[in-house]
Amino acid sequence: MPLFEYACRHCASSFEEIRKFEERLSAPACPTCGSRETVLRLSAPGYVGVGAASAAAFCDAPGGCCGGACRN
């Protein structure tokens, strides 16, 4: 399973989680503070400079992550 990087909105820490690709958008609990206010961080080159919050909002859009652009 792929490794995804998440950021916690509550304590601002980041952490990595191994999970199924299709489960990447279900927020894992933060290992530091236990908050589930965590967002998937996109590390693809095309998303450099995009804030974690806006990237997550983009990926939560109906129709799929990034409009399908980052599914591959």
Ligand SMILES: [Zn+2]
């Ligand atoms: Zn946290």
